[in-house]
């Protein structure tokens with residue numbers, strides 16, 4: 001949440017780029033934005049070129065005017081630092097600022113998010129610009145947040161980065177022998193005698209595809225190094241801004257399930273999380289919900305900001321279908337339901353040129369308020385005014401958690417075998433979907449987070465066990481927790497080196513099993529098993545395992561390993577640890593996880609059809625239930641509590657029917 005005494009309601013607004021338009025048009029923009037109940041604008045996102053024309057030549061007059069205009073019109077500002085795209089003159093004069101791609105191609109000036117994260121030029125000028133902006137606008141009492149750069153991402157493989165990578169490795173491993181061991185360089189005669197022997201792992205060296213490397217150790221370390229390098233760019237600006245305006249919270253807009261950056265590490269250096277949500281027209285509601293929950297988990301459940309979404313269409317999906325009537329509202333509240341304290345858009349006004357001219361906006365090319373999109377935005381704005389501060393800061397209290405870990409994601413992506421169809425996020429999704437469909441709150445946690453507040457912890461594909469993580473799980477289960485993990489877990493240490501003695505390595509005693517072999521099935525093949533009298537498919541990976549203390553709950557029905565367990569349960573201390581040896585279908589996950597929840601008293605908020613999501617947030621004002629009907633049909637929900645609809649002021653009693661129209665949202669304050 002943007003925790004600041006400058007924020008008294010769900011902020012409503014987003015990216016506004018008046019510098020792309022003649023000044024005479026600004027007053028009309030203000031009229032339209034206010035008409036739509038917009039109260040915050042994100043300014044200055046891509047203005048570096050207009051702010052600085054040479055080493056020491058800055059021009060702030062235009063931004064001054066915009067800042068004053070916005071303040072005079074009573075709007076808040078989310079102030080960006082404009083370092084998401086460097087000016088052309090800078091690239092001409094200092095080519096070290098340009099990135100080198102994965103294939104080794106040195107880029108020329110172009111596009112955006114284009115600066116090498118280890119470029120001395122970038123460091124120097126980004127720091128200078130952030131400092132100047134903070135000094136210049138520090139007394140504007142309508143600035144509610146700093147927005148550093150924009151959607152940080154990508155990678156660089158230039159010589160500067162390569163040099164820094166060597167220094168990073170030296171710092172990490174101290175000696176070349178330790179590095180050789182960690183990367184197992186005895187394989188294929190890779191022994192390094194000097195840190196200077198090491199080159200960046202890309203298409204010129206260890207890789208033969210983006211995710212296919214001959215040495216996981218170096219590639220994994222480069223992922224970590226690149227994520228940290230880019231994070232250092234954020235921290236560089238953070239530090240100077242924070243020193244000048246310590247009371248204004250600082251963020252950068254993240255991108256949900258974005259693989260190249262370890263957002264859990266990033267979150268430690270951000271004052272609040274913000275992210276950009278752009279589901280495709282046919283996105284599954286659970287998929288979007290997963291991303292919201294993942295973003296909420298980055299700061300242990302603190303509310304986050306929805307920094308961007310389109311009011312109507314994007315320009316970059318393969319099919320840029322319109323958000324149907326009601327969908328913009330529904331998806332905005334979906335963010336709030338999962339922990340957002342802002343509803344913001346890209347963008348306030350459509351540009352007339354370049355690649356985003358057909359991207360949706362509050363003010364369309366038509367230029368007036370008589371559009372469907374403008375009307376929907378205005379109606380939602382009025383609702384958010386009505387909600388005021390009621391839901392701000394509200395938390396989701398979950399008894400169940402899913403472990404999500406960027407290192408595990410990277411290591412799974414890089415793994416040569418067992419199957420090209422094994423994707424970390426797919427397996428996470430299979431388990432997440434159960435909670436979403438059952439309306440059971442669930443948190444995403446990192447391996448650093450405390451487990452003691454949870455009754456159930458699920459760690460799909462816990463392939464890599466970082467130092468002492470097994471001990472954390474051991475303590476959790478011994479104390480009575482329920483732990484679930486899956487195939488392809490416990491295989492390696494933090495260097496991607498196999499823990500020998502039988503999979504799942506350090507988790508063996510907790511799970512009471514050992515895995516001898518794993519069979520990766522081709523796409524159309526399946527084994528089967530029967531759980532609670534129902535037959536389910538076993539797909540993708542079938543572990544061939546032996547119990548050593550655990551109870552087999554069901555077993556394979558075909559092939560030479562028929563009779564071997566597919567699902568086991570081990571009583572360990574006061575708790576239980578489950579191992580799911582294969583991939584099955586949604587019905588199985590629902591039945592299996594649903595049963596564990598029932599056994600330990602984790603109850604759904606309320607039962608609804610899968611297309612009706614219900615979430616719960618609680619703050620000092622009370623408890624709020626969000627009913628979101630994603631269906632194109634209406635649904636009747638029999639309520640299990642008394643409450644008042646905070647938008648219509650209708651009161652309900654337990655047993656009353658809540659009629660949810662297609663795509664409709666109701667927020668009940670529980671009485």
Ligand code: GLA
Pocket residue numbers: 150151276278308314315346356359
């Ligand atoms: C991202 C960027 C914006 C804009 C939108 C378009 O989220 O941050 O600048 O390009 O995408 O969807």
Ligand code: ZN
Pocket residue numbers: 098099100116117118119156157158159160161162
């Ligand atoms: Zn570089």
